[in-house]
Amino acid sequence: MFKEILKNLITRKPSIPFPEGFDIPPEEAVKIVSLREKIDTIFGRSLRIRQVDAGSCNACEWECTALTNPIYDIQRFGIDFVASPRHADVLLVTGPVSRQMELALKKTYLATPEPRLVVACGDCTIDGGIYKGSYAVTNGVANVIPVDCYIPGCPPTPIQMVLGLHELLKKLT
Amino acid sequence: MERVLNKAIKIKEHLNEQYIEIKKDDFKDACVYLYEEKHAILRLMFATDERQIDGVFRIYAVFSIPGIDRFFIIVLPLKEDDTTFPSITPDIPTAHWYEREIKDMFGLTPKGHSDLRRLVLHDSFPTNSHPLRKDWNITESDLKEWGEGIKQKEPYKFMEVEGDGVYEIPVGPVHAGIIEPGHFRFSAVGETIFFLEPRLFYTHKGTEKHFESMRLFDGVRLAERVSGTSSFSHSAAYCMAVERIAGIEITEKAKAIRTLLLELERLYNHIGDIGNMCAGTALQVGYANGAIIKEKLMQLNERLTGSRYLRGVNVIGGVTKDVFLQSNDILSTIDTVTREYKEFMKLLLGSVSHIDRLENTGMLSKEIAQKLGITGVAARASGINDDIRKAHPHLLYDMLEFEAHTMARGDVLARMMVRAEETECSISIINTLLESNYAGALAAGINDIPAYSSSLGYAETPRGPVFYWVMSDKDGKLFRVKLRSPSYCNGPAVPFAVHGNIVPDFPLCNKSFNLSYSGCDM
Numbered sequence: 001m002f003k004e005i006l007k008n009l010i011t012r013k014p015s016i017p018f019p020e021g022f023d024i025p026p027e028e029a030v031k032i033v034s035l036r037e038k039i040d041t042i043f044g045r046s047l048r049i050r051q052v053d054a055g056s057c058n059a060c061e062w063e064c065t066a067l068t069n070p071i072y073d074i075q076r077f078g079i080d081f082v083a084s085p086r087h088a089d090v091l092l093v094t095g096p097v098s099r100q101m102e103l104a105l106k107k108t109y110l111a112t113p114e115p116r117l118v119v120a121c122g123d124c125t126i127d128g129g130i131y132k133g134s135y136a137v138t139n140g141v142a143n144v145i146p147v148d149c150y151i152p153g154c155p156p157t158p159i160q161m162v163l164g165l166h167e168l169l170k171k172l173t
Numbered sequence: 174m175e176r177v178l179n180k181a182i183k184i185k186e187h188l189n190e191q192y193i194e195i196k197k198d199d200f201k202d203a204c205v206y207l208y209e210e211k212h213a214i215l216r217l218m219f220a221t222d223e224r225q226i227d228g229v230f231r232i233y234a235v236f237s238i239p240g241i242d243r244f245f246i247i248v249l250p251l252k253e254d255d256t257t258f259p260s261i262t263p264d265i266p267t268a269h270w271y272e273r274e275i276k277d278m279f280g281l282t283p284k285g286h287s288d289l290r291r292l293v294l295h296d297s298f299p300t301n302s303h304p305l306r307k308d309w310n311i312t313e314s315d316l317k318e319w320g321e322g323i324k325q326k327e328p329y330k331f332m333e334v335e336g337d338g339v340y341e342i343p344v345g346p347v348h349a350g351i352i353e354p355g356h357f358r359f360s361a362v363g364e365t366i367f368f369l370e371p372r373l374f375y376t377h378k379g380t381e382k383h384f385e386s387m388r389l390f391d392g393v394r395l396a397e398r399v400s401g402t403s404s405f406s407h408s409a410a411y412c413m414a415v416e417r418i419a420g421i422e423i424t425e426k427a428k429a430i431r432t433l434l435l436e437l438e439r440l441y442n443h444i445g446d447i448g449n450m451c452a453g454t455a456l457q458v459g460y461a462n463g464a465i466i467k468e469k470l471m472q473l474n475e476r477l478t479g480s481r482y483l484r485g486v487n488v489i490g491g492v493t494k495d496v497f498l499q500s501n502d503i504l505s506t507i508d509t510v511t512r513e514y515k516e517f518m519k520l521l522l523g524s525v526s527h528i529d530r531l532e533n534t535g536m537l538s539k540e541i542a543q544k545l546g547i548t549g550v551a552a553r554a555s556g557i558n559d560d561i562r563k564a565h566p567h568l569l570y571d572m573l574e575f576e577a578h579t580m581a582r583g584d585v586l587a588r589m590m591v592r593a594e595e596t597e598c599s600i601s602i603i604n605t606l607l608e609s610n611y612a613g614a615l616a617a618g619i620n621d622i623p624a625y626s627s628s629l630g631y632a633e634t635p636r637g638p639v640f641y642w643v644m645s646d647k648d649g650k651l652f653r654v655k656l657r658s659p660s661y662c663n664g665p666a667v668p669f670a671v672h673g674n675i676v677p678d679f680p681l682c683n684k685s686f687n688l689s690y691s692g693c694d695m
Binding site for chain 2: 055064096102108
């Protein structure tokens with residue numbers, strides 16, 4: 001372990017390159033850095049997200065999972081995904097909300113303690129996206145529970161998700 | 174085959190598909206003959222509502238015999254007033270979900286099926302309402318009641334296990350991790366799972382019906398969004414079906430690009446899956462390593478196509494992007510990934526506690542896998558040598574040298590090792606593809622699409638083969654699309670694999686199958 005760290009220091013092994021979107025202008029970069037402060041003031045050091053799949057194609061879920069990988073490492077902002085809505089500040093909903101998930105989503109919403117926020121993630125959460133008009137979907141999360149913030153994209157990239165969460169917190173202050 | 178062909182009322186040939194229309198009395202006999210005498214695999218089974226064309230419903234059972242690149246499709250026409258058909262499930266257990274689905278969506282009852290509970294549609298969906306019938310409609314209040322889920326119009330009865338010390342654990346549909354929704358009802362004795370009944374189809378989005386409102390050319394976008402991590406294979410299979418209807422021959426170049434991207438999709442999925450299995454055994458370092466390599470491949474996808482999930486590339490007649498222009502980028506990324514992947518596997522195989530958890534966990538015997546019609550990685554891990562790239566060669570697969578990797582053990586470790594071997598195989602296919610030049614334009618010209626004609630399209634997703642059966646109508650729209658993702662076949666395998674395991678090993682077993690509920694639920 002120590003040998004490995006020492007080797008890294010000596011050889012200056014290049015770190016994993018950030019994807020293109022991360023080369024954002026300095027101002028934007030500051031926004032990301034101050035995300036932590038925002039969370040500190042509003043939620044007291046942490047923001048806990050409960051992710052609910054309401055009929056998504058699973059791409060949004062994988063991008064949420066990617067947020068916790070060592071490259072994006074969203075925990076460093078004080079944001080993390082939790083196992084129960086009871087522990088959550090934010091419900092992150094994906095999918096056009098299929099009729100057969102409607103009740104489960106409502107129940108999850110009611111199980112989340114106030115103050116709770118709802119982030120709708122992905123194009124289909126806005127109006128059903130490609131599934132708009134199908135008999136088995138409700139054409140968007142807002143038709144089922146109140147939404148505070150949308151993160152568009154099909155699926156949104158992990159960077160877009162970080163920026164989206166930041167926008168949400170900015171609105172609150 | 175004579176025995177079946179002699180009884181046919183109509184035979185139609187189209188490319189490698191042979192449609193054999195048969196009378197109701199001979200239907201079961203023909204299917205059982207193919208299954209038992211010819212050892213054919215039931216690839217998919219579905220119904221269509223062709224009443225507006227010639228006044229009948231039709232049931233299609235698509236078989237393929239190992240070693241023959243040909244689909245034998247037994248077709249059973251049913252008059253409008255005759256809504257029952259002989260169930261083949263007692264002889265061919267693979268059909269059990271297909272027949273229940275046909276009952277839900279068309280109201281055609283499989284006579285002799287032992288389990289006629291609803292499959293796709295949940296309790297509060299109105300009774301005697303069948304979405305895929307052409308004359309179907311539903312009122313706003315019914316839709317509202319369906320979503321609210323309070324009035325149970327056709328209550329679902331879970332199977333109950335009785336006996337000393339048996340207790341039930343209901344899990345889901347909202348789970349603890351970032352995963353798709355599904356309900357699992359465990360009947361456990363202490364820690365040991367005695368019986369598990371999954372209740373899926375929570376993400377049912379009416380995809381097949383939704384296709385029917387679209388033009389053939391727009392269907393690609395929906396096919397891409399059926400199952401997120403298999404976006405490319407789904408759209409490739411859909412495009413293939415439409416191209417086969419229209420008689421479009423795609424260029425060598427488009428074939429090469431599709432093959433390359435199919436393998437890139439397999440690569441990021443397999444490495445991600447191997448990493449995810451580590452989350453099931455709490456080997457965090459393995460999980461993190463897998464995630465890093467996967468992320469590198471996703472970023473390569475984004476640089477190549479603008480989409481991390483390879484969306485927007487496939488179109489009817491070819492592809493939109495020439496990824497061979499970036500072959501240097503692909504080669505250098507694959508090179509790095511290969512090196513890191515080898516280190517990663519060394520770490521995993523050297524971790525005794527990890528391997529110990531995988532060994533003998535989630536056993537699925539070859540016999541059960543065969544009966545249930547398990548497919549893809551899960552089937553190959555149980556010793557069934559079936560890979561659609563080999564069985565029905567398409568794109569450039571007949572020119573490439575590769576093997577279908579099988580393992581005999583059928584446990585979680587076997588499913589990991591099949592993925593590991595296929596990863597290496599995909600890497601070598603990608604490298605081989607990049608060595609040559611391919612001629613032709615990106616997309617071929619489009620022909621007129623004949624009315625009411627149909628064809629199959631297929632591709633090997635990272636989970637197993639996906640099938641699209643597409644039928645056009647007279648206005649260039651889709652008349653009927655049947656899609657069958659590998660997760661639909663493999664869903665029924667999980668209860669058999671977890672039987673006798675402990676409850677805490679369930680997530681590990683489930684991850685080793687890596688089902689896409691969205692693909693399954695349609």
